[in-house]
Amino acid sequence: MNLDELPYQIGLTLIEGIGDVNAKALLAYCGSAGEVFKQKEAHLLKIPGIGSAWARSIVNSKNVLKRAEEEIEFIQKYKIDPIFFTDEKYPTRLKYCSDSPVLLYYKGNADLNREKIIAVVGTRKPSAYGKEKTEEFVSELKDSGILILSGLAYGVDVLAHKTALENNLDTIGVVAHGLDRIYPQIHDKVAKRMIGQGGLLTDFMSGTNPDAVNFPKRNRIVAGLCDALVVIESKRGGGSLITATIANSYNKDVFAFPGRAGDVLAEGCNGLIKQNRAVLIENTADLLYAMQWNDTEKKTNKTKQVPLLLNLSDEEKIVMDVFNKKPSLHVDELCQNTEFTIGKISALLLQLEFSNIIKSRPGKMYELA
CATH class of the missing domain: 3.40.50.450 (Rossmann fold)
Structure with a gap:
């Protein structure tokens, strides 16, 4: 649990009508929930699917973040575990569902x-x-x-x-x-x-x-x-x-x-x-x-599904080419090898993580999932 990010992660789900699909689009473009709330309205309006009402709600988010802080007090008091979409504990099976929740509460x-x-x-x-x-x-x-x-x-x-x-x-x-x-x-x-x-x-x-x-x-x-x-x-x-x-x-x-x-x-x-x-x-x-669960020779682990790489964008393919040469990389290495800006590489990495192709590690490290 990242306590610094948590108010923004909860706040993202409180933007009225935003929905899980658009919330993930915001994350992909901005890099993190915290960065979403730091954006100016003009930048938010450039994100596909994000209209003026949502952009204004994000910019004027004081009440949203206040409610998020109240929720944090509740979950800490009752030992509830918030699990964000990019957390390692997030259910892998759900990540393959386009409308999966951005945030789960688990006890x-x-x-x-x-x-x-x-x-x-x-x-x-x-x-x-x-x-x-x-x-x-x-x-x-x-x-x-x-x-x-x-x-x-x-x-x-x-x-x-x-x-x-x-x-x-x-x-x-x-x-x-x-x-x-x-x-x-x-x-x-x-x-x-x-x-x-x-x-x-x-x-x-x-x-x-x-x-x-x-x-x-x-x-x-x-x-x-x-x-x-x-x-x-x-x-x-x-x-x-x-x-x-x-x-x-x-x-x-x-x-x-x-x-x-x-x-x-x-x-x-x-x-x-x-x-x-x-x-x-x-x-x-x-x-x-x-399900072939009673046959030891044909047993399959359905959690570890192999993601398809056919629908990657050209920019995502450039990133994956770097990973194919070295499966574990620091974000600075990726910027150097792709010549993408830190903002662009962060958005691409998050999208690839959404697709369960890569996973993040402490210290701004990334590796193949």
Whole structure:
């Protein structure tokens, strides 16, 4: 955690309407969150996608930064870990998602870059069949070391969390509100257990209510953070289908348990399978086989995805040519070898770091990821 940068990192998320994509554009052009707030309005207006309203909000940011300082007091008091997009602890899987959050708030002890992560989602009002399948699926992962991810909602979500806890599996709940509350409140005891055996994760600041508009944003984190998404049971139009759609867009592996034809609670899963948007599974072994997680010879670490270099700009290719000759470089060496200014090289390095091609090290050092 960089305490000098933290007020600006939080402040960047408070610019009304800025969004994660535009926030990353600002970071790429300016080099850091702190530098964003030091820019003059005329310079900000030259950045693609940044209009006059956002530029004025950044320049006149006194109230924004004051609110950021208040949030810092809150997270320090309650031992919440802020994880910025460029931090080493930021989930690698999420970095590959274009709309991933610039800033996460995390309270827990599980590694967000665990080798294997499965998201388990489904209806808030599962049938006896849905409950049985949730408990069976998660309990059969005992001793696997797989992290169970869900949304701490009623029904399948909380049952997946509870079953994980009972089987000594770490489990993380992604919530659609700030970490100053638990919603639904009835899950407070489960949430407290999860903090010691997994954690709670959100991209919302304290004081944020669990409004309906927040849940699709929560769902994108669930979809982006996992290797495999499992839909246990869902009616047509259920919230878990939104998560499945997002997971499809992220090219994640999506699985679904089939249900009885004509059953309202089976329409969502059956529809995913029928449309080839999910692979049919009947048990845990089916998923492990499909993911090649039960075959030591074919085991793959999905966290360490190899980034494609085909879409680099000409300037980024110049930088990468230098790295290809020497995989670890100081920023001054890069300026010397590319003849780019420090401002230009900083922006290019940040963009390459966003793409998980390089990573920063202390002392202004950079190396291949």
